[in-house]
Amino acid sequence: MTAAHVLATYDIATHLPPPEAAEILAGEQSTGTFVRVPGESARLRERFGARVIEVTELPDDGLPPLPGAAGPPSGATTVPHRARVRIAFPLHNFGPSLPNLLAAVAGNLFELRELAAVRLVDLDLPSAFARRYPGPAFGVAGTRHLVGRPDGTLIGTIVKPGIGLDPDALRTLVRELARAGIDFIKDDELTANPPHAPLRDRVAVVTEELDKAARRTGRRTMYAFNITDDIDRLAAHHDLVRDAGGTCVMVCVQTVGPAGVAHLRRRSTLPIHGHRAMSGALLRSPQIGLGPVVFQKLARLVGVDQLHVGGVASKFYESDADVAASVRAVRTPLFDGYETLPVLSSGQHPGLAHRTYRLLGTTDLLVLAGGGIHAHPDGPADGVAAMRSAWHAAVTGESLDRRAARDRPLARALERFGA
């Protein structure tokens, strides 16, 4: 790996000897086609060919081959080989352009018959990409600064119900949460600019309430307005939020596309909250698509300041170990920086604080409890208090039971959501 190469790591399954399958992958994604053609000289292959750097056999995972995979040679074993393969792509094949990088390292290769499974699990990018894509403008420190919370876990919520709250109900909810000192509120990923609740109206109502609460409490809650939409509308939505004094915009990274986020980043003066809706389509299968490390590197590259990584004991498919690995990955420097704040969500509540802190060992987190705050038996303000109290206990080493014995909002939350 040099400054002039991209290093891509794949987990593959194949009935060919893995080094041979790796060469086919490298050829397909650089100088080859299905037959040798005139002009594919040794010199051209030397200069532009992707090179197989490493092939490490992996144990069988027992999974059946993807559709269309070439079977074993007749008489051979029917279990495909599995291997981790590292391939170096010359940067000059595509230059530091994210869409063209993806066409090379994540393009036609997913379709190759020779591969019974193929997943891009890591991507090491040379610094030319950092020069093209400046990454998060705010990240962990910038988010903390805007929220006025220099340390401790940031506590947030999602507007619930995610769809259909009218402006008056939204106003009441935001008022109560902001007065309760919550750090962060976000729109649901399902509500961006729908006809029944236009972004413009939500921005007006929410910023007015946040201003009022800030005058009372001295702190301003960050609200991530979901500006996801056609790319031609992102800048105007962003400006609407900024001009009203909003301090954060949210986009669904997959539905606008990483290239769409990069477009927004060039125009944005606010933190970008990156939701991962639709990413499961690429990330969940162990046999195809992308690994979570790749997804978060792409999101950070294009400028996401706060990135969803699932949640402990969540309603989604990831195990706690998966979530811990994602948080570690997001907190690992990219180009010596590109610090993005990991966002935990999905089924989060006060009873999970200790388990989460034990697992992750950091408070550089934004923990979003939707139902876990709104459905508190005594209302959202007590929901916020319970979340903060549980996290304080977790970090100071006080048990949940002991803390709950002297903290009624927490005790009531544990009754409702369990511990």
Added chain:
Amino acid sequence: MTAAHVLATYDIATHLPPPEAAEILAGEQSTGTFVRVPGESARLRERFGARVIEVTELPDDGLPPLPGAAGPPSGATTVPHRARVRIAFPLHNFGPSLPNLLAAVAGNLFELRELAAVRLVDLDLPSAFARRYPGPAFGVAGTRHLVGRPDGTLIGTIVKPGIGLDPDALRTLVRELARAGIDFIKDDELTANPPHAPLRDRVAVVTEELDKAARRTGRRTMYAFNITDDIDRLAAHHDLVRDAGGTCVMVCVQTVGPAGVAHLRRRSTLPIHGHRAMSGALLRSPQIGLGPVVFQKLARLVGVDQLHVGGVASKFYESDADVAASVRAVRTPLFDGYETLPVLSSGQHPGLAHRTYRLLGTTDLLVLAGGGIHAHPDGPADGVAAMRSAWHAAVTGESLDRRAARDRPLARALERFGA
């Protein structure tokens, strides 16, 4: 299904009774969260809730559950149920915005533990989407008009080697192909605007040669310049091609994202050639992601005039039946129109013309032979002649052998590539 709803069809696997799993999916993607929250009134659910329209059991496919799937209740069978599920989403939940549509119909649902597999296989959109997204500006008829080929299969090729040809070699290749009367040439998806072969230089060389050839032959070959890049560069790349007299631009639909293509479409005055690099990551697994019908509908919606659909007997995973289904799907009217030309590629050569025509029964096709033209033993011009001759034979009902007996370029092609 009404003008006010989007109808989404999923194939799911689940250990729950399928109607229950379908309700969970519909709830997650509209009004629900993991607990009932204040404000989630019956009235709100009635107005904004996604509704399960139909649940049809499917036979077991023998595939193991995706990671994180909830297992069977203790004592129950270990084989998950499979079902096709149709869900109606109120259009007013998101409005006719493609990225926000995707957050609803293809968002968090891929991550649900309750689903052991989940694939979005079809999507019926109300006409509000047609008003927002005008679709292909050229399509089949517009492409034929620009190429000057009102009927018959359009014959094209891909510049090979896909990477690394210098301008002089590219010039020679294009000259020979254009003089041989080829209808269409495209850049490889791996070559867009790399430092060693900038788009500007390729446009200058190629358009000069096409102009010269057109003066000799009276027909102008269409060349799809790969303008895939950061979204902020698409318009300038397009204008560069247009200003030089180019007649087509190409983008990788997945790597710029469908939203990126829609952005280009609003600025484009040329046909858009849609490459599908990276789409295999979403399409190949039968357990997750999107079905090909959904992919092509999204591509047509955002304005792709010519769309890759694989190829008969190709080097990729799709069977001939898969390719035939994709071609049929692309040729099925969307909003009574949105005609897009299906593009066949990958391992195509003259020996496949009869098989392809038998399978597809239409000549409204653009067939791209890369190696199948460039690697012709007597050079690319004979490669073009052999492709056209084979297709002429296929359509007129003449056998390949009979035709080859009186057609030397075809006979030589069959020797090289087989029949």
